[in-house]
Amino acid sequence: MSTTEKPKAAKATAKAPAKPRKTAAKTKVAAAPAATAIAVPTHQEIALLAEKYWAERGWQDGAAEQDWLRAEQELMKLAS
Numbered sequence: 001m002s003t004t005e006k007p008k009a010a011k012a013t014a015k016a017p018a019k020p021r022k023t024a025a026k027t028k029v030a031a032a033p034a035a036t037a038i039a040v041p042t043h044q045e046i047a048l049l050a051e052k053y054w055a056e057r058g059w060q061d062g063a064a065e066q067d068w069l070r071a072e073q074e075l076m077k078l079a080s
Contacts (some may be wrong), residue, residue: 041075049075 049071050064057063 039079
């Protein structure tokens with residue numbers, strides 16, 4: 001080798017640490033709008049409507065469960 005030649009740089013045998021991969025940006029998922037949520041009638045709302053149905057039947061005993069279920073179904077229809 002002559003004095004005017006530059007020595008070649010030795011190749012590095014060890015690999016440089018890998019850079020972390022870029023991932024897709026995380027997106028926030030918006031909550032469902034309140035309009036699509038099903039509103040469940042409260043116990044008090046059902047009771048008041050069931051009592052109304054009982055009054056319409058002349059305050060007769062024996063159909064309290066039917067009045068309750070009818071009131072619950074009616075309020076669920078209105079909520080959806």
